[in-house]
Amino acid sequence: MCLCLSWLTIALVGWLTTAPQTLQIVQVVIPLLILLLLCAAYAEVNAEATRLLKCMYPLEERLLALKLMWKSPPSMTIFAMNLTYGAVATGALGLLFALASKVILKPIGNAANN
DSSP, X not given: OHHHHHHHHHHHHHHTTSOOOHHHHHHHHHHHHHHHHHXXXXXXXXXXXXXXXXXXXXXXXXXXXXXXXXXXXOOOEETXXXXXXXXXXHHHHHHHHHXXXXXXXXXXXXXXXX
């Protein structure tokens, strides 16, 4: 994940000075897709852990454990954050909107300067 994030950061910093070309856009999209696949595993585990709590039969001796697990559900964290599908989609869409606005607004800014 760190390698994918580093690759994306290097490409995005490079885009601040030059207009991106088609190959450079592909070089950013591929690590982004790999990052989404890696994060999807964490999001799936967290979703299943939440479903697990709903499926447990509440016996007398399990009530204390169930209350504790409802307050802090079992989950896998990465970068000190619980990943869900919503968080992954929000991050990906935010990055794609930032890239699209850079690609779209760069020619408009150049035309205004001329």
